[in-house]
Amino acid sequence: MKFQSTRGKAPLVSGLQALMNGLAPDGGLYVPAVFPKLDFDWERLKDASYVAIGTQVLSLFFDEFSEAEITNFLTEAYENFDYPQKVKIQELDSRKDLLELFHGPTLAFKDMALSLLPYLLTAAIQKTQHKETLVILTATSGDTGGAALNGFNNVTQTKIVVYYPSVGVSKLQRQQMTTASGKNTHVVAVTGNFDDAQKAVKQLLIDQELIQRMQARSLRFSSANSINIGRLAAQVVYYVYAYAQLVQKGRLKAGQTLDVTVPTGNFGDILAAYWAKKMGLPLGKLTVASNANHVLTDFFASGIYQADRDFKVTSSPAMDILVSSNLERLLFDLAGADSVAGWMKDLAEKQTYEIDDKTLAKLQKQFNAAFCDSAQTSQTIKKIFTENNYLLDPHTAVAVAVNENFPSPDQQLIVSTASPFKFAETVLTALGQTAAADPELNLNKLSQFSKQAVPAAIADLFTKKPVHTQKLAIKDLRADLIETLGL
Ligand SMILES: *Cc1c(COP(=O)(O)O)cnc(C)c1O
Numbered sequence: 001m002k003f004q005s006t007r008g009k010a011p012l013v014s015g016l017q018a019l020m021n022g023l024a025p026d027g028g029l030y031v032p033a034v035f036p037k038l039d040f041d042w043e044r045l046k047d048a049s050y051v052a053i054g055t056q057v058l059s060l061f062f063d064e065f066s067e068a069e070i071t072n073f074l075t076e077a078y079e080n081f082d083y084p085q086k087v088k089i090q091e092l093d094s095r096k097d098l099l100e101l102f103h104g105p106t107l108a109f110k111d112m113a114l115s116l117l118p119y120l121l122t123a124a125i126q127k128t129q130h131k132e133t134l135v136i137l138t139a140t141s142g143d144t145g146g147a148a149l150n151g152f153n154n155v156t157q158t159k160i161v162v163y164y165p166s167v168g169v170s171k172l173q174r175q176q177m178t179t180a181s182g183k184n185t186h187v188v189a190v191t192g193n194f195d196d197a198q199k200a201v202k203q204l205l206i207d208q209e210l211i212q213r214m215q216a217r218s219l220r221f222s223s224a225n226s227i228n229i230g231r232l233a234a235q236v237v238y239y240v241y242a243y244a245q246l247v248q249k250g251r252l253k254a255g256q257t258l259d260v261t262v263p264t265g266n267f268g269d270i271l272a273a274y275w276a277k278k279m280g281l282p283l284g285k286l287t288v289a290s291n292a293n294h295v296l297t298d299f300f301a302s303g304i305y306q307a308d309r310d311f312k313v314t315s316s317p318a319m320d321i322l323v324s325s326n327l328e329r330l331l332f333d334l335a336g337a338d339s340v341a342g343w344m345k346d347l348a349e350k351q352t353y354e355i356d357d358k359t360l361a362k363l364q365k366q367f368n369a370a371f372c373d374s375a376q377t378s379q380t381i382k383k384i385f386t387e388n389n390y391l392l393d394p395h396t397a398v399a400v401a402v403n404e405n406f407p408s409p410d411q412q413l414i415v416s417t418a419s420p421f422k423f424a425e426t427v428l429t430a431l432g433q434t435a436a437a438d439p440e441l442n443l444n445k446l447s448q449f450s451k452q453a454v455p456a457a458i459a460d461l462f463t464k465k466p467v468h469t470q471k472l473a474i475k476d477l478r479a480d481l482i483e484t485l486g487l
Contacts, residue, residue: 001063003030003229006328007344008337015062016124019230020134022223023205028340030229031329036060038240038279042254045244050086051075053244054237060279061233062120064127073119077151080105082456087112087238089245092388096403096412097251098396099242105457106176107419108318109269110147112238113231117148118155120230121222125157132220135485136160137204139197139225141265142169143318143418145187146176148224153182160224161186161481163197166471168317171439172422172458178466186484187468190477193311195323198266200474201225204481213487226268227325235272236279242413243281252411259408261287262415263399264296265319267326269415274330274366284410288369289402291316291377296324300369303360305343308351315374315426316394318418323347335359372401378430381420385431391420391450393427421446421455 003018004010007028013021018030038057045053051074058070065073078086083103090098104111121134136158138148145162152160164177166189177187190197204210205221214220226232239260246252260283262270270288277283290296291314299305307322314320332340335355346353355363372380380397384390392400396416403414420427424442425435433449435442440462443454472480481487 001036001061002033004033005029006031006332006337007341009341014064015229016064016128019062019120019124019228020128020130020220020222022221022225022228023202025206027202027206027344028337029227029325029329031332032061035275035278038281040280042244042247045240046248048244050078050237050241053241057237057240058233061229065123069123073116073123077116077119078104081111087241089242089249090390090416091251092384092390092400092414096414097246098414098416099238100416101238102393102417102419102422104147105150106143106146107422107455107457108143108147109415109417110143111150113226113234114144114147114151114224116151116234117224117228117230118151118158122155122157130220132157132218134158134222135214135219136222136224137201138162138223139194139201140164140177141194141318141320142173144225146173149177149180149182149185149187152184152224153180154184159184159186159219159485161188161484163188163190163201163477165189165193165197166191168193168313168320170317170423170425172424172461173317175439175461175464175466178468179461179464180468185468187470188477188480189471190474191471192474194321195307195311196474198225198323198325200477202227204478207478210478210481210487213482214485217485217487219485225325226266231268232272232275232326232329235269236276239273239276239283240281246411246413255282257282257284257410258413259284259287259410260413260415261289261399261403263289263316263319263395263417265321265324267296267324267330269417271326271329278333285406285408286367287403287406288367289399290369290371291319291398292371292373293320293322294371295322296327297369297371299327300363300367303355303357304352305347305354306352307347315377315423316398318395319398330363331355331359334362368406370402370405372398376401378426381427381430382432385450391427391452392416393418393420393423394430419455420450421458
């Protein structure tokens with residue numbers, strides 16, 4: 001299996017190389033040169049474990065690893081999840097199920113890929129006999145940072161650098177990042193939003209002067225953002241597993257269409273659903289759920305991507321994004337590298353681009369898109385708790401609310417991306433409770449109110465002392481990196 005760049009100006013590479021590079025040298029994102037097809041024998045798959053299905057899917061992407069190796073990576077990566085099957089299907093009503101992806105150590109779906117990525121990356125370094133240490137540059141809107149720091153904590157031959165926006169992340173997300181104890185961690189609050197941080201990371205990753213200085217010190221960049229192909233591949237797995245489980249539970253007949261709604265920011269999670277569909281999974285409409293930063297809703301309606309607009313800090317901060325990276329991979333699939341290169345150039349220069357009608361029609365055939373503001377998000381949290389006695393986190397609540405806009409005869413799967421305890425303040429307020437200033441107190445309040453235990457993974461989080469207190473302007477990140485890495 002080979003991987004190509006969405007901008008068509010970089011050489012084809014192996015899966016191992018794509019994992020290590022993160023971003024392609026022409027600034028594009030890696031995608032499979034030919035999409036693998038899965039063999040869906042539901043009689044067998046409906047009883048298969050998460051690790052077994054994961055092995056089958058990931059072997060298709062990374063055929064340099066043996067199946068036994070991949071099984072080992074998956075087994076170890078998900079060992080400390082607090083749900084034995086790793087992901088949980090929760091029935092909402094007769095036609096809707098939630099896919100809970102937050103049973104990992106940092107309580108958001110980012111753990112699904114970022115617990116695994118260190119295993120893939122370190123094995124890739126070993127197999128390609130690289131002697132360098134990987135410097136994993138990561139921009140986060142809040143959840144990727146914690147999950148990446150946890151996954152790469154003291155992993156040999158890696159250094160993990162995280163930039164998070166100083167405004168917008170929740171207190172709990174901040175605490176998870178600033179208390180990261182690994183010797184290989186470097187965490188910086190940046191003045192700016194996620195888009196600023198992500199743009200800075202993408203520039204650093206292809207900064208030739210830096211890359212040369214790093215080579216001299218046996219260092220090499222990679223990325224833990226969903227620009228890394230390893231994250232996308234790991235995320236395809238749970239759609240296949242969810243489908244198999246729904247067949248197992250009698251919620252779907254083998255081959256029946258399943259619609260999927262995904263709360264979306266950087267377009268990684270929903271792109272993985274699209275890839276699963278391309279690989280043959282019987283998925284129907286894919287619904288892109290956004291918050292008040294509804295750049296994607298507008299794009300799917302008009303074909304005009306307009307990043308030049310006010311950035312809003314919302315109650316679903318992981319979706320506070322105006323430049324959605326992985327959309328590039330979808331556009332490549334529908335329109336090819338030349339079109340994508342042109343549009344991305346327009347985006348960089350003018351903060352906007354417009355796709356042609358033919359591509360727009362293709363998009364609209366496969367996707368729905370809508371958004372939900374913070375007030376509606378709160379109402380949805382309250383409604384679902386009152387009617388179903390089920391606690392939604394604000395990101396999942398956006399998806400549940402948006403899903404209502406698109407009545408369909410098909411069975412619905414709504415992706416649940418974070419534990420409500422990760423956003424206890426917002427959830428308490430939505431439920432009509434008074435939230436405290438102290439985030440630890442809010443965990444206990446939410447636990448008492450909902451009669452659910454605080455997840456063990458964060459039970460002692462607030463006893464830890466922050467060790468990463470640095471705050472920098474975007475323009476100073478490069479100099480800081482030079483100093484931190486001793487370049
Ligand atoms: C990252 C994140 C999202 C958005 O996922 P993308 O892959 O960036 O679209 C949604 N919800 C939560 C809780 C997240 O952490």
